[in-house]
Amino acid sequence: MSQYTLGLDFGTESARAVLVDVATGKTVATAVHPYADGVIDETLPAGDRPLPPDWALQNPADWLAALETTIPAVLAESGIAPESVVGLGLDFTACTILPTTADGSPLCALEAYRERPHAWAKLWKHHAAQPQADRVNEVALARGEPWLARYGGKISSEWLIPKALQMLEEAPDLYAAADRIVEGGDWVAWQLTGKLARNACAAGYKATWHKVDGFPSADFLAALHPDLTGLYRDKLAGPVVAPGQKVGGLTAGWAGRLGLVAGTPVAAPIIDAHAAVPGGGVGGPGTMFMIMGTSTCHMLMAENEVLVEGIAGVVEDGIVPGFFGYEAGQAGVGDIFAWFVENGVPPDYHEEAAGRGLSLHDVLAEKAAALRPGESGLLALDWWNGNRSTLVDAGLSGLLVGCTLATKAEEIYRALIEATAFGTRVIIEAFTSQGLPVKAIVTGGGLTKNDLLMQIYADVTGREMAVAGADQVTALGAAMLGAVAAGQSGGGYRSLAEAVVHMAPPPTRVYRPTPEHLAPYNTLYAEYRRLYDYFGRGENEVMKVLRRLRKE
C-alpha cells in the first residue's frame, strides 16, 4: 500500500493542500481554499471603521476553514484511506503574527476585542510599523547589537519586533492581554496538536533568533520600551524547533474534523518561500534556489556561518536542518514588469495583443527577444521597489539611462528584465565572493514561464538556470516536512535532505548561457555595478532627496 503526506501551503489570499506519494513525490490530489476575509486592509470583518494606511491583516478563522475544506477534499478526490497519511506539513507567509491568550485563542475571536485592529493577525505585508522599525534599527545600531549584522545591518518593518512594538505603543491593553504572540504557521500547528513550538525558519529570519545566541537581550528590548522587556521570555515562549521536526500528533478533535487518524504527526512549519527550496529539489549546500515572482527570494545553504554583506538573513536550521540557510532578495521583479505593462505601453501594443489573442507581456517579450544584448541602448537600476539585497535600502528608486527619441516600449521592457538579472548577479557574486559557493541554480515561481526572461538570466549570470520540476514547489516542500515528521519508522524519511532525494522531480528544463551574449552582458554589468555603487552607497543621494521632496 502506498503512503502519503499532506502539504498545506498558506498564502496571502488562499491556502492550498496537496496529497503527495511519499515514495515518488507525485501529487495525487490538490485543493485550494480562498480566504473568506482575504487580506483585511480596508475595514475589519467586525464593524466598519476604516483601517489606517499600510495596514494588512488576516482572520485566523480563515486558516482553520482552509484546513477543514481542503484536507477532506484531497482525501475524497484521491480515495485513499486516512491510515495511509503518514504526516502533515505546512508552510506559511511570515512574519504573519497574531496575539492569543495562553490557551491559544486569538484575541480577535474574543467578543471584547473584535473591533480592535491590533487584535487581528498582522499579515507579512502590514507596513504600518515602519516608524517602529526605524527606531529598532537606530537603537540596535547605536548599541552595537551583534545580531544586526546577520540581517545585512537592518531589519524590516515586516518583522516581529516592529510589529510587536507597534501593538505595545498603540494598544498597550491588548499587548498586555496577549499571553502569546505567535506566527500563523506555528499557531495552526498548535491548534492541530495542542502543542506550541516556534519554527526555526520564521524565528530566525523574522524574529531575530539565533541557535547559539538565542534572542536579542532584555536590555535591548528595554531600551526600545520598558514594557517590551518580556517579549521573548513571555510572549514568545515555547521551544524553537527545525522545520519538519514533529510538533505533536493530531488531536482527536481535529482528526475527526479533517477525516484523518488521531496522532498523525504534524511537522514544525516553514516560511512559504523557504518551503520551495526542498520542493524545488534543493536539499543541501551549493545550489541556490530562486523563487521568482512579484519579488524574488534567493536561498542558499552552507556548512558554515558567514556574515555576507547585504544578505537579508542567515539562520542555522532555517531551511534544511544541519545547515546554515542564507536568504537574499530583490524587492521588485515581476512587480516592475507589471508596473511597466500597466503604465508605460502605448495603445498599439495593446491592440496587437488583443488582435492576436496574446497578453501584453507576450507581445513585448516577442519583440524584445528580437533584440540582441545592448541593442536597446538602455540600462536600468531595478529599484522601483527599493533594493533589498545587497543594499538593504527601501528608499532607493528606479533609474533608466540611454533614452533616445528612437527608444521603443519593448526596449524598455527588455532593459527592465536585464536590470533584474543584473541584480541577481550582484547577489550571486555577494555569496561567492564571501566564501559561499554557488555551484548550481534552480528556479521556481511564475516568472520561470517567461522564456525570454529565463534566457536573459542565464546569459547575464553566465550560469545554467534550471526550472524546478514540480508544479507546486512550495506545497511539495510542505508535504516533505510531513514525511520528515513521520520519520522512517512512521513511513516517511529520516531527514529533509533524504525526502528531497526521493520526492523532488528533476528540472523540467534548463536555460544555458548563449556564448556570444556573455561579452556584451559583461560590459553592461560593469556599467550596472558602477551605477549601483554610485547611487546605492551614498556617493549621490539624489534618490533620497527625491523621495523626501515627494513626501513633503
Next chain:
Amino acid sequence: MSQYTLGLDFGTESARAVLVDVATGKTVATAVHPYADGVIDETLPAGDRPLPPDWALQNPADWLAALETTIPAVLAESGIAPESVVGLGLDFTACTILPTTADGSPLCALEAYRERPHAWAKLWKHHAAQPQADRVNEVALARGEPWLARYGGKISSEWLIPKALQMLEEAPDLYAAADRIVEGGDWVAWQLTGKLARNACAAGYKATWHKVDGFPSADFLAALHPDLTGLYRDKLAGPVVAPGQKVGGLTAGWAGRLGLVAGTPVAAPIIDAHAAVPGGGVGGPGTMFMIMGTSTCHMLMAENEVLVEGIAGVVEDGIVPGFFGYEAGQAGVGDIFAWFVENGVPPDYHEEAAGRGLSLHDVLAEKAAALRPGESGLLALDWWNGNRSTLVDAGLSGLLVGCTLATKAEEIYRALIEATAFGTRVIIEAFTSQGLPVKAIVTGGGLTKNDLLMQIYADVTGREMAVAGADQVTALGAAMLGAVAAGQSGGGYRSLAEAVVHMAPPPTRVYRPTPEHLAPYNTLYAEYRRLYDYFGRGENEVMKVLRRLRKE
C-alpha cells in the same frame, strides 16, 4: 499712404510671406506655399535611385516657386499698390547650401547633373557628413585652430565645411564644377538682385566666419584635403554683410514676375531662428530670446565678445548689427514630449483624451499641473537627442531617476518638462556667470502655448517668461530686414534696433515665478546639475558605452 515691407520665411517644408505695415508692424496679409518636392530624403525628383541614409535635400526651384505664388497672393489679398512696398527681407534655414555655376545656376538644374545627389541643395538637417565633421573637429583640435573655441569646441555635421568636404570626397567632379557654394537665403537674394553677398548670420554661425579674423586658413583646409584649399577664396567668394543690409534692388525680370516695382531694396538674409529675435521684440543686449519648438534656440546679444563655455556660436553682426550675437541650444525639447506621448502613455489616457475631445498633451498637462514641484519624485536629464549646450555632445542620452511602482505617466511628463527647464537654466547661468547679462527673457514658438510648461520655466529659472506678441515672429523679423534695407530715406528704418522699437508688438502675456516653487526647484536643480556634470563631463561614460553597444 501707409508703407509696407515684405517678409519671406523659408522653412523646411514650406515658405511663408507676410506683408507688414512699416509704421505699426501690423501684418496685413500672409500666404504659405508648401514646397512641391518638400524634403528630398528618399529619391531625387530626377530618377528614382534611393538616397543613402541621413541625406536630406531641397530643390531650389521650390524656393523660387514660393516667391512667385506668395508675393502676388499677399499683394492681391491686401490690395495695396506695389509702390508702397519699401523693401523685401528674408530668413532661411541654415546651413542649407547649394552648388552653382558662376552665374548662379544650381548644378541640379543642369541636365548633366540632375541625377547626381550632390548637385542638389543640402538641407540643414542633412546628416550624412558626420564622418567629415568628425575629421574637421579632430584636425582643428590637433592644430589648435583659434576659431574652434567660438563654437563650444566642436562644429556640427550640419555646417558648411563638413558638407562641402563630403561633396569634394564623394563627387569631386561636381565639387570642381561648382563655381560657387551658396546658402539658400543668399542664393534667393542673388536671384532677385543679380548680386551675390553672404549674410553674416549664416556665414558666422554655420561657415565659421569671423568679422575680424575672417575664415579659417587655407593651411587648415589643405590639412583636411588638398583640393579644399580654395573653398573660401573661390567658392565662398562675395562680401559678407550684416542681415538687413541692402544687397541690391529687385531686377526688372523679378519685379515683373512678382508684381513689385523694379529696384525695390532686397535685404541680406538671416537664419530663421535668428529672425525671431527682432520679430520677438529684442533689438539689443540683455534680453535673451528663446525660440521653443521641437528643439530650443537661445539667443542673446552683448556689446563684447566672450568665449562662453558650450555656447554654439558667437558672431559679430550675426543678429543685430553692432552687437555680438550668442547662440545656444537644446537639441531636444518638444521632440522629447512628442516621443513620450507616442511611446510611453497607456491606453486609458488616450481614451480620456478622445472622450473629452482633447489632445493627449492637454490631458497629461492637466494632470501634471495638479502636482506640486517635487511631488512626482522624478528627475530627468533631458538628453533624448543629445546635449547641444553646454556640453556640445550628441552622444549623450536621456536619463530618468526616481521611478517607483506608483509612478504615473503624468509624473514622467512633468519630469521631462522640468528637465528641459533645468537645461535652459544651465544655459542662462553659462551666460551670466561668464559676464553676459540676461536681464529679461522673451519666448516664441509653438511650446509657448503650453501654460504648464511656461509656468514651470518661470518657476525653475526664477525669471519672468514673456511671450512675444507677434503671431509669426520669424516672418516679422524678416519683414523688418526689408524695412532696414529700405533705410529711413526709403520709407523704412535706419537700423534693425529702430525697426524693432516700432514694429514689434508688446508681449501677449508674462509668466511670473511662483514664490513657493523656487525652493523645491532649487533643490531639484542642484541634483540635476550634479547628474549633468557626472554623466556629461566624462566621469561616468555609461551613455557612450550604451551608444556603442547599440550600434555594434
